[in-house]
Amino acid sequence: MTDVHVVGVGMTRFGKHPDSDASDLGAEALHGAVADADIDPRVIEAAYCGHVFQGMVTGQRILAQVGLAGLPLSNVENACSSGATAIREASLAIRAGEHDVVIAIGTEHLTSKFSGALTPDPSDPEAAVGATMPGVYAMRARRYMEEFGMTREQLALIPVKNKKNASQNPLAHFRKEITVEEVLASRPIADPLRLHDCSPVTDGAAAVIVMSDKAAKKYANGRGIRLAASTLRSGSVDVEPTSMTYEPLTWVTALEAYEKAGIGPEDVDFAEVHDCFSIAEVLRVEGLGLFEQGQYPWAVERGEADINGRLPINPSGGLIGKGHPLGGTGVAQVVELVRQLRGEAGSRQIEGARVGVAHCRGGKAVGIEGAACTVQILVR
């Protein structure tokens, strides 16, 4: 079976784009990926497009804009894992031998669809009693503080770190550094979480072109980065109440990825994880096995997760700093992994990075631990 190689990456600036829509953004990202791969776009054989609130056939509208209509294309919705799921589908099409060059696009024009707190689907029993996504993560933060003694100040160090990283990322939504004091003084959203603990409402898109061994040999000029694993799991129904300070769903998705890639968490050099909220970064990295359970806040305090630390987390700025255009998020994580692994990350470059992990997790439904979770491992 062929390996899968990420050969071209592109993304728009993340932020507010009042004068464009999801297909404009997707087209810009696609053009960026094609230019980066330095290929004739007509060699692309198939496309997958991840988005959440953009309506029917957004992917087809993107291809029509760039003159590539006619390709087999699937639109993919998997909540905040939509873009990552599009990459997984693209990689499966290549591993299956069906295609040699496939593009995965993730896009979202979120500012035109939504503002304020994201909630589960209104049909959900938890939505019916007032569940919001910040509220759910706030409850997890409260429980984590109770169990492990994490302080509110420690939690604030995560948005401080991620916005510092974002200040070095020209495509990030936020370019300004913040202090712990500013986090603690920001507007309360769901106690103990405050505005700076939350990822913003962001417009943006990203695209990656993946290729088979054969196509990479022809087109990649040695710049391909191997997608060693791309795994997806759905949350299982709890048969009894389980800890909300640990993520079995993240772990099973990661474990399958580690096994496929032939590595373990100890081999990971850096990661982009789904920090939709500050506490989420804690839960993700511990769920991925990158840090011991109950210890990440202290590791952050010691600088271990900084760009020049032992195991940098969210060098792009993460969802909190770079922004979180739902469908675009998972694809943009892989864009960052590729730029880091190629040594093209500029002032936020991690020295000597060889193995990067991207993790997404999205959606909420009653009685299940998370809805859709993805893990991608890229190896230079």
Place this chain on the structure above:
Amino acid sequence: MTAPATGVSFRPGELETRPDGTGNLLGSRCRACGAHFFPIREACAGCLSDDLETVRFSTEGVLYTFSIVRQSIPAFEVPYALGYVDFPENVRIMGQISGCDFDDIKIGMAMELSLEPFGEDEDGNAMTGYRFRPVEAHND
């Protein structure tokens, strides 16, 4: 203490209300392995049996965690307290918390089901929903 809520259940599949103002949260019990689920399921996630019966859950449990929600959708007036309560049947159910000041809410508190007015249906009829309140708040 609020008057007994006499409206129809806001979600009859999940909350049973009776004319005397009492009620229960409803779920499923697997007859094969004994696992309980909220809300009602068609098959057991533990053993895949489809031999499930609908049961009324206990009305007292323990607060697992909570938050004070200060930004929500227009249907809910903020701020409100939201929590997860663990019930003896081994199910964890989310609900708003009433009957006490925000500052008095603590993880591990004993909570009880409280049937309360919960908005109106499309025709403007009062609906009954549920919240959780500290057991100590009985005689407030």
